[in-house]
Amino acid sequence: MPLADFLSQLAELETAAREAFAAAADTHALEAARVEFLGAKGGRLKAAQKGLGTIPPADKPAAGQRFNAVKTQIDADFAAAKERLASAATTGQAADFDPTTPGTPLVLGHLHPITQTIEELKDIMGRLGFSATEGPEIEDEWHNFEALNIPASHPARDPLENFYLATAESVAGAGGTPGAPLLLRSQTSTVQIRVMENTRPPVRIVSLGRVYRPDTADATHYPMFHQIEGLLIDRRVTMADLKSVLRLFATSYLGRDVHIRFRPSFFPFTEPSVEVDMQWGEHWIEFGGAGMVDPNVLSAVGYNPDEVSGFAFGLGVERLCARRHHVTDIREFYKNDVRFLHQF
Numbered sequence: 001m002p003l004a005d006f007l008s009q010l011a012e013l014e015t016a017a018r019e020a021f022a023a024a025a026d027t028h029a030l031e032a033a034r035v036e037f038l039g040a041k042g043g044r045l046k047a048a049q050k051g052l053g054t055i056p057p058a059d060k061p062a063a064g065q066r067f068n069a070v071k072t073q074i075d076a077d078f079a080a081a082k083e084r085l086a087s088a089a090t091t092g093q094a095a096d097f098d099p100t101t102p103g104t105p106l107v108l109g110h111l112h113p114i115t116q117t118i119e120e121l122k123d124i125m126g127r128l129g130f131s132a133t134e135g136p137e138i139e140d141e142w143h144n145f146e147a148l149n150i151p152a153s154h155p156a157r158d159p160l161e162n163f164y165l166a167t168a169e170s171v172a173g174a175g176g177t178p179g180a181p182l183l184l185r186s187q188t189s190t191v192q193i194r195v196m197e198n199t200r201p202p203v204r205i206v207s208l209g210r211v212y213r214p215d216t217a218d219a220t221h222y223p224m225f226h227q228i229e230g231l232l233i234d235r236r237v238t239m240a241d242l243k244s245v246l247r248l249f250a251t252s253y254l255g256r257d258v259h260i261r262f263r264p265s266f267f268p269f270t271e272p273s274v275e276v277d278m279q280w281g282e283h284w285i286e287f288g289g290a291g292m293v294d295p296n297v298l299s300a301v302g303y304n305p306d307e308v309s310g311f312a313f314g315l316g317v318e319r320l321c322a323r324r325h326h327v328t329d330i331r332e333f334y335k336n337d338v339r340f341l342h343q344f
């Protein structure tokens, strides 16, 4: 092959290789181009090298020199293309990422409004000297009824008014009789009994927790709700103490302009008994019951009614929270709609 032909073949090869490497959009395309031009077997550069042998001996040095130069250039073009693809990969979508754009804010969760209310009520009562205690939600009839002076014949014990459990086994550690019927507690007054059974007077406790009643849900009722139970037992405790504590409690939670009112009522475990209403704005709202602990209850837990007396109260936590935050339907608390919950 004449030298001129060989040289023009090399020039063509050099251009074709440069263009192929530059056009490779990804590593697969680049590898294909590498095999085409630089492949050890059947690569185009290898094929061109074979042409060297057919050059007239006098032109060989020039042809060889040119061949080496072209090979070096093609190697360099390949290395440059490889470098270009590698740096594109590490900067990723560098072109459409703007590090100065403000990030998406992280939305932090918070406690459920009822949990927040419970914490706040505990805190208020704590400042009044009442320590917080808890009792089980699964109860026996002794703590939910009997010891609270609610006899078997009382309508409140009707199975249709309570969530009795199908199992009759007593809760471990609950202190009930094995085999006795169990129910989800219908009131936190159960905790009064549990505390008095285990402590000597004076007693000054609150208990906040869930209670269960088969009520149809509406704006002010729900089959599960929370109560705050308060109990104070000491010498010479009077109704006036009860009213003072409830007034302090109400004004601490709802504000100075809240008034409280007692209406005569009846609970088997208090005598006398009252309904506790609170006024807020125009309306009087019923928040629960209260009264002086019935001597029968004191006797049931082994206290001497001639020595000590006390008061107890049980108020609805959902109602307090709803009042404070202008919630008109307590079912909202249990829908788990974040648009509602976010507001607290």
Ligand code: PHE
Binding pocket: 186, 187, 188, 189, 267, 270, 273, 288, 289, 290, 291, 312, 313, 314, 315
């Ligand atoms: N346990 C009563 C109820 O659930 C409320 C109450 C508590 C009344 C303590 C008097 C004393 O309605």
